[in-house]
Amino acid sequence: MTGKTHIIGGIAASLAYAYFSGSDPVILTGAGIIGALLPDICHGGSKIGKQLPIISKIINLIFGHRSFTHSILFLVIIAFLMKTFLPYETVTAGLIVGMVSHYILDMGTRSGIQLFFPIDFRVRFPLTTKTGSMAENVIFSVLALVSFYYGYHALSFYL
Known part of the structure; x- marks a missing residue:
């Protein structure tokens, strides 16, 4: 999938999660977008790989593409690091929801x-x-x- 599809997937998943959980949709969606791009850190041509080329090359040399960074193990490690060093549940939830949306979309390739x-x-x-x-x-x-639908309904968070 392309970066734009991963981004919209992260937005849709985050807004749906915000709707059902009652979490702040703005924070959740921002973190969801980052989470939706993070697994492709292993690919130098990806949106995040272009922003962090040295890290991307190292990860790709060690693991290759769509392996470690697209795994449950990576998801658990990121969740643990987030809970340990940035204990904001909404940010962690958004990041994880975005990553899961990325995994689901890439399973469709x-x-x-x-x-x-x-x-x-x-x-x-x-x-x-x-x-x-x-x-x-x-x-x-x-x-x-889906993003428009849940985005519209998630706005009730602010009303």
Whole structure:
């Protein structure tokens, strides 16, 4: 999936989580966007990889793409670090929700993800799409509609 699809996926997931949990949608969504981009730190051409090229190259050399940073292990480590060093539940929740949205979207691609790293087994959905395809554009559009729906309802947090 492209960066824009991961971003809208993080927004949609964060706003839906805010709606159901009653959390602050602005903080949750900001953290969700970062979480939606974070797993691609292992890819130098990604939005986050371009911002942190040295870290991206090191992670890619050690682990490759869509392995460690796309795993449950990475998710647990990030959650632990967030709870330890930045104990704001809404920020942690947004980051984790964004990461999970990224994982789900990448499971919809042909190469899938190594969800159970270090076990060399890739997880993907039975129906997959190619990055940048018309199907991805449809997914993007649906996620945009979901974002508008939950964004509208999440505004009740401020009313």
